[in-house]
Amino acid sequence: MSEKVYGIDLGTTYSCIATVDENGEAKVIQNKESEFTTPSVVNFADPTMVMVGSAAKENAVVDPDNTVSLVKTLMGRTDCAITYNGERKSPEEVSSYILRKVTEDAATLTNEEVHNVVITCPAYFGTLEKEATKNAGIIAGLNVLEIINEPTAAAISYGVTNSDKTQTVMVYDLGGGTFDVTIMRIEPGKISMICSDGNHDLGGKNWDAELMAYIAQEFAAATGFGEDFDAYEEQDLRLKTEKAKKTLTEASTARVAIQAGSCRSSVVVERDTFEQITESLLNQTLVLTDNCIQIAKEKGYDTIDEILLVGGSSKMPQVKRAVDAKYGINSKLTDPDFAVAKGAALYALMKCSAPVSLSKGDTLGGAKKSVEEEPVLPPMKFEYITTKSYALEVLDENEESRCRNMIFKDTKIPESGEVTVTKTFGTAEANQDSVDLKVYESVFADEYYDIDEEFLLGNAVLELPGNLPAYSPIEVTFTLNNEGILIITGRDPVGGKDISATLQATGVMSQEKVEEIKKTSSKVRIME
Numbered sequence: 001m002s003e004k005v006y007g008i009d010l011g012t013t014y015s016c017i018a019t020v021d022e023n024g025e026a027k028v029i030q031n032k033e034s035e036f037t038t039p040s041v042v043n044f045a046d047p048t049m050v051m052v053g054s055a056a057k058e059n060a061v062v063d064p065d066n067t068v069s070l071v072k073t074l075m076g077r078t079d080c081a082i083t084y085n086g087e088r089k090s091p092e093e094v095s096s097y098i099l100r101k102v103t104e105d106a107a108t109l110t111n112e113e114v115h116n117v118v119i120t121c122p123a124y125f126g127t128l129e130k131e132a133t134k135n136a137g138i139i140a141g142l143n144v145l146e147i148i149n150e151p152t153a154a155a156i157s158y159g160v161t162n163s164d165k166t167q168t169v170m171v172y173d174l175g176g177g178t179f180d181v182t183i184m185r186i187e188p189g190k191i192s193m194i195c196s197d198g199n200h201d202l203g204g205k206n207w208d209a210e211l212m213a214y215i216a217q218e219f220a221a222a223t224g225f226g227e228d229f230d231a232y233e234e235q236d237l238r239l240k241t242e243k244a245k246k247t248l249t250e251a252s253t254a255r256v257a258i259q260a261g262s263c264r265s266s267v268v269v270e271r272d273t274f275e276q277i278t279e280s281l282l283n284q285t286l287v288l289t290d291n292c293i294q295i296a297k298e299k300g301y302d303t304i305d306e307i308l309l310v311g312g313s314s315k316m317p318q319v320k321r322a323v324d325a326k327y328g329i330n331s332k333l334t335d336p337d338f339a340v341a342k343g344a345a346l347y348a349l350m351k352c353s354a355p356v357s358l359s360k361g362d363t364l365g366g367a368k369k370s371v372e373e374e375p376v377l378p379p380m381k382f383e384y385i386t387t388k389s390y391a392l393e394v395l396d397e398n399e400e401s402r403c404r405n406m407i408f409k410d411t412k413i414p415e416s417g418e419v420t421v422t423k424t425f426g427t428a429e430a431n432q433d434s435v436d437l438k439v440y441e442s443v444f445a446d447e448y449y450d451i452d453e454e455f456l457l458g459n460a461v462l463e464l465p466g467n468l469p470a471y472s473p474i475e476v477t478f479t480l481n482n483e484g485i486l487i488i489t490g491r492d493p494v495g496g497k498d499i500s501a502t503l504q505a506t507g508v509m510s511q512e513k514v515e516e517i518k519k520t521s522s523k524v525r526i527m528e
Contacts, residue, residue, distance in 0.1 A: 007344025013176025026342035061235035076128030095136035151182035153343030167305035204313035
């Protein structure tokens, strides 16, 4: 592929785009506002125009009915992120505007077409979320080469993949709206995922909320202000709170000037106080990390050799201090805001097998390269795990409907790129002409669990011969590939007939719908 390729970190609170230059160095590209990251916020200004980024973020509280924030948490979970002008806007369409903003700005700055991209997603994303992310890219008019998980991208960016030694690496990723932790095995020329865990609703936004509540409380105590903040006052306080949090990353105190109603005062926040009121949030991440480490130990990986801190919220001093103290390792905190986008750009180049000339002293993902080495990106194999469990609704021994896991979370996907599991079940009634297979996607590791429609992935219909007695054996096979696509097949072992079925996933757009939204959204301009 001769065209340039790009990596996009489509983040919950901020997004950014990177590419690899002629020297093999991954670099983040600024937007038109000269910012290296773009707030993942979209404001619908009118039917033919949207605001994306900082301008939209500033309107988030003032114009909440027409603004979407944290849309990433809705991907694959709902078909509507906002209703505007009488039309339901899907998370995919809203996300496509964010992707258009970062790619169009990059194209303007570099004077080059931005078309071929790799987009990242959290490690815990399942089939629905990955499909939604890919569809967002298609709606944005991009050629999505692949959706890869953020920890893999981070590992590539940090350069651990270029080491000549084998090690077990943990990626602690605390972003603006989500948290996940992943443990992987790094060998020369190969990355193998071991296990992952996370919380899609835990991130820097929670730290912001705690700090904002504290500042409002202190303001009220100092001034006697007993009213609710109006929309403009709340928006001002929200923006100043985020700025104060960032200040506390570098300084021991931050001062926040507030005006509400007829009251005016300044609130001074000590870093120690900030860390104290958010300690429970940090502890939640450590509990998830402990769980992940325990799973790795059960799989035979007893030692963590290296810890990488990723995500903008990892810059808070309390994070590195707590992680280092708890696990006895000097974690690496380098480029946490951009590591994922840079790693995705490097991965995109690996995906395309595009040559890159390197001169003496240049770096590739953090590893020094000499002029004697091959002027190409090193070949790399990637071994993934299933990030969710996939279950089939069955009748148990008590004739009650239960979910029976077929593929379990954290199962290794072989180098063939597919994990296949076959189980034999019996027909419920005589002369059945079909079986409706209901498939569930969850994080549960139990063999059986109670049915919960929240985890319904979709259904598939198996056509049967129609003359089978009750309890006739039917073999059902689940095949899951590393892109999260699930294929279901069945077999009548008595008659020797193979039965195929197509999974109709709930919440996943049809390609016809994707093309329809692509056509209409392309007429909407991104406000300058």
